[in-house]
Every structure is written in structure tokens, then in C-alpha cells.
Amino acid sequence: MDAVMSTTSGSASVWLFLLFGFLQLLKLSGNVEGDALNALKSNLVDPNNVLQSWDPTLVNPCTWFHVTCNSENSVTRVDLGNANLSGQLVSQLGVLSNLQYLELYSNNITGNIPAELGTLTNLVSLDLYLNSLRGTIPDTLSKLEKLRFLRLNNNSLTGNIPMALTKIQSLQVLDLSNNNLTGDIPVNGSFSLFTPISYNNNPFLKALPASPPSSVPSTPPSSPATLSLFLSPPSVC
Amino acid sequence: MAFLANVLLSKQHLDISIGSVLLLLLLSRCSFSFGVESDINCLKSIKASLEDTLGYLNSSWDFNNNTEGFICNFLGIECWHLHESKVLNIKLSDLGLKGQFPRGVENCTSLTGLDLSSNQLSGPLPHDIDKILSFVTSLDLSYNRFSGLIPPQLSNCSYMNVLKLDNNQLSGNIPAEVNQLTRLKSFSVANNPGLCGYPLKPCPSISQKKSVSLARVFKSNGVIMLAEAGFGIGFVFSFSFFVLR
Numbered sequence: 411m412d413a414v415m416s417t418t419s420g421s422a423s424v425w426l427f428l429l430f431g432f433l434q435l436l437k438l439s440g441n442v443e444g445d446a447l448n449a450l451k452s453n454l455v456d457p458n459n460v461l462q463s464w465d466p467t468l469v470n471p472c473t474w475f476h477v478t479c480n481s482e483n484s485v486t487r488v489d490l491g492n493a494n495l496s497g498q499l500v501s502q503l504g505v506l507s508n509l510q511y512l513e514l515y516s517n518n519i520t521g522n523i524p525a526e527l528g529t530l531t532n533l534v535s536l537d538l539y540l541n542s543l544r545g546t547i548p549d550t551l552s553k554l555e556k557l558r559f560l561r562l563n564n565n566s567l568t569g570n571i572p573m574a575l576t577k578i579q580s581l582q583v584l585d586l587s588n589n590n591l592t593g594d595i596p597v598n599g600s601f602s603l604f605t606p607i608s609y610n611n612n613p614f615l616k617a618l619p620a621s622p623p624s625s626v627p628s629t630p631p632s633s634p635a636t637l638s639l640f641l642s643p644p645s646v647c
Numbered sequence: 648m649a650f651l652a653n654v655l656l657s658k659q660h661l662d663i664s665i666g667s668v669l670l671l672l673l674l675s676r677c678s679f680s681f682g683v684e685s686d687i688n689c690l691k692s693i694k695a696s697l698e699d700t701l702g703y704l705n706s707s708w709d710f711n712n713n714t715e716g717f718i719c720n721f722l723g724i725e726c727w728h729l730h731e732s733k734v735l736n737i738k739l740s741d742l743g744l745k746g747q748f749p750r751g752v753e754n755c756t757s758l759t760g761l762d763l764s765s766n767q768l769s770g771p772l773p774h775d776i777d778k779i780l781s782f783v784t785s786l787d788l789s790y791n792r793f794s795g796l797i798p799p800q801l802s803n804c805s806y807m808n809v810l811k812l813d814n815n816q817l818s819g820n821i822p823a824e825v826n827q828l829t830r831l832k833s834f835s836v837a838n839n840p841g842l843c844g845y846p847l848k849p850c851p852s853i854s855q856k857k858s859v860s861l862a863r864v865f866k867s868n869g870v871i872m873l874a875e876a877g878f879g880i881g882f883v884f885s886f887s888f889f890v891l892r
Contacts, residue, residue, distance in 0.1 A: 516730075605784065607757050
């Protein structure tokens with residue numbers, strides 16, 4: 411009788427343990443996106459307390475202010491433009507696989523653009539403009555096949571404009587102005603839509619040729635760049 | 648801006664003065680505040696020069712609310728960024744607009760797209776269109792009543808990707824250079840009755856015109872010659888008739 415009782419209670423406790431563990435796992439997996447955003451919060455300086463509602467103990471981040479989710483409780487928008495934030499971005503942002511709008515413009519964010527943003531294949535708008543970002547534009551961003559708005563203007567970005575970005579067919583608005591970019595300006599692929607306005611005020615970027623139509627090459631000429639602080643519109647197109 | 652701050656803070660007066668000159672130059676070229684003023688004036692000018700028969704502009708384009716980037720909410724206006732009055736695209740298709748081509752567009756210095764299609768705009772296209780639409784990549788003026796020539800200076804708009812001039816009353820020769828714009832992917836000029844030249848049928852050439860007029864001369868001369876011949880024969884006949892009688 412005792413043996414039967416102990417076996418029954420033993421197997422019951424095993425089942426309870428398993429159930430408990432399973433529930434814990436469920437809670438954890440539902441929070442991967444919340445954890446990622448919490449990592450961002452930890453890496454940002456937030457004097458205005460705009461991230462006050464970001465509570466990582468909640469089952470998902472969908473009730474947090476400035477976070478929007480879809481019907482499956484997966485994050486689609488992060489709207490933190492003009493929020494007086496400083497600090498740096500985090501690679502964990504790449505985990506937000508359904509993210510469509512990443513709006514972090516007009517803050518004082520420093521550091522690099524994480525290459526992991528290239529995994530955000532549903533991203534439609536990447537607005538990091540008006541910050542103090544440094545480093546290069548990761549060429550992993552070329553994997554953002556649905557990207558329509560890429561606005562990185564008014565930062566301190568350096569290095570070349572990745573040629574691979576011209577593969578993004580959906581790109582409609584590109585603003586890389588007011589940075590420290592160097593090298594050539596791509597003109598093929600989707601970049602045939604972009605004019606000197608998109609590259610204004612990059613003193614070391616090789617200017618787009620303003621030559622007559624018949625002699626405009628498909629890639630800009632290899633003549634050495636001059637310190638053109640006045641990368642301004644020519645009097646003809 | 649950070650590297651300039653470093654220049655200013657370190658070293659001797661010479662570096663500082665160079666740094667401040669550079670800073671002043673950079674600030675003067677900063678298109679931020681410049682773009683805002685001129686773009687607002689651009690839209691004011693467009694509204695003033697067009698006849699808004701259906702009242703769409705009148706209701707939506709309200710210049711009294713002066714907050715930053717307010718024009719970005721205007722009907723048909725797309726800005727580069729929110730909260731900054733820098734116009735990216737103007738799309739005013741099918742709004743019952745009348746009048747001539749709005750030259751005020753020139754002040755929208757960051758404009759890349761202009762769509763005025765399906766209105767009742769008339770008159771000529773500006774001959775200096777390349778100064779007015781310096782960076783336009785997409786120009787749609789189709790389904791209007793524009794007349795006159797296609798301005799050859801359109802060929803200076805080297806960033807043009809899409810050019811739609813079809814269904815107007817344009818005439819004359821299509822400038823050859825326009826067909827050679829390197830970024831041009833779409834070019835439509837159909838249904839402009841007086842328009843000729845590639846990609847439409849060739850314009851009547853000068854030598855063709857000469858042969859046409861010569862044929863006309865011969866035709867008219869031939870009639871005269873026949874008349875003279877007829878008169879001559881008749882004269883001889885009647886003369887001989889009278890003489891031989």
C-alpha cells in the first residue's frame with residue numbers, strides 16, 4: 411500500500427515538475443522580444459523616463475508605451491523618436507523578426523549601427539537620423555528586402571556606402587546627408603532614384619558627376635575627390 | 648560636428664580660427680533652415696498660381712498653422728522627414744486644377760517627384776525647366792492641355808527616371824537628347840497630335856517639304872501649260888480655218 415502510494419506521488423510530482431518547467435519555458439519564449447527591448451532600455455540613458463512602462467516581467471512587451479504589436483503579440487513598431495535618449499543601440503534588436511518600423515530619430519544615441527539589424531527582414535522604415543551614431547553603414551542592411559525608408563542622415567557615420575544596398579528594390583527614400591561618408595556614390599539598381607540631395611554635406615564623398623547625359627558613366631569617375639564642403643546642387647540638373 | 652568641436656577645443660589660435668571658419672562655412676551650407684523657408688514659399692506660390700476649381704488646395708493647404716513640418720500634412724505633399732518642411736514629392740493628380748505650369752516649384756529645392764497629371768493645366772512648359780526641376784527623378788504631366796514644344800533643356804535633368812508627357816497638346820520635334828537621359832526608364836509622349844520625332848513618327852524634313860512644294864509648283868505650272876497649249880492649238884486651228892477658207 412505504501413509502495414503504491416509512494417510510486418503514485420512520485421510520478422505525480424514528476425508530472426508536476428515537468429508541467430512547471432514547461433510553463434516556465436512558455437513564459438520565457440513569449441518574452442524573447444521583451445528581453446531584447448529590455449536590453450535596449452538597459453543600454454540607453456532615459457532622462458525623460460519614456461521607457462518607464464517597459465516592464466520585463468510582463469508576458470510580452472505589447473502593453474509597453476512606444477511599442478506596437480501585431481495580432482500575434484509580436485513587435486511591429488518601436489517609436490522612440492525625439493525622446494531625449496542617449497546611450498547606444500544593442501545587437502539584440504535583430505531578434506524582432508516582425509519589426510516594420512524602427513523609429514529612433516532625433517535623439518543623442520551614440521555608438522555603431524548594429525550589423526544584426528540586417529536580420530530584420532520585415533523592416534519597412536529605418537529612421538536613425540539626427541543622432542550621434544558613428545562607424546560604418548553595415549552592408550548587412552542590404553538584406554532588408556522590404557525597406558522603403560532608409561534615413562541615416564545627420565550622424566557621424568564614416569566609411570563607404572555599401573554597394574549591396576542597391577539591391578533593395580523597394581527603397582523609395584534614402585537620406586545619408588550630413589555624415590562623414592567616403593568613397594563612391596552608387597548609381598545602379600534602386601540608387602538610380604537618388605540625387606545629390608540624398609548625399610548632401612558629406613565632405614569626402616565623391617560628388618555625383620554633373621556632366622551631359624551622353625557621357626554620364628554608370629559608375630562615377632575615379633578622379634580624386636576635392637574637399638567639397640559645397641556639395642550643393644549645380645545650376646543645371 | 649564632433650570633429651569640428653575637437654578642432655576648436657585643441658591646439659593654437661590658428662587652428663581655432665581655421666576651425667571656426669570651417670564651422671561657419673559648414674553652417675552656411677546647412678540646408679536645414681534654408682529648405683524650410685523656401686519650401687513653404689514654394690507651396691504658397693503653387694497655390695497662388697493655380698486655379699483650384701474643386702477647392703482641394705483651399706481646404707487642405709492652410710498656411711496659418713505654423714508648427715514645424717506643418718506642410719508635410721498638406722494634401723499631395725510628401726516630405727523627406729516628419730517635422731521638417733522639406734518637400735520630397737508633390738502629387739496633385741486629378742484635382743481639377745487649371746492654369747499654367749507652376750514655376751514656384753523652383754523653390755522646392757529638394758523636390759524629387761512632381762505629378763500634376765489629369766488636370767486642366769495649359770500653356771507652355773518652361774524653357775528653363777532644368778532650373779526649376781533640378782533634381783526631379785519622376786515628372787508626370789500627362790493628361791493635361793500643355794502646348795508648345797518639349798523644352799530641349801529637359802535633357803539636362805540627368806536624374807530623370809520617369810517622364811510622362813502623354814495626352815497633351817505638345818507639338819514640334821521631340822529633342823533627341825531627351826531620349827538619351829541615362830537614368831530614363833519610362834518615357835511616354837503618345838497622344839500629342841502635333842508632336843513628332845523619335846519615338847514617334849519622324850517630323851516632316853526640309854527636303855521633303857521642298858519636294859512637296861515643287862510638286863505643287865509643277866502641278867500649277869502644268870495647268871498653265873495645258874491652258875497655254877490649248878489656247879495655242881485653238882488659235883492655230885481657227886487661223887488656218889479662216890485663212891484656208
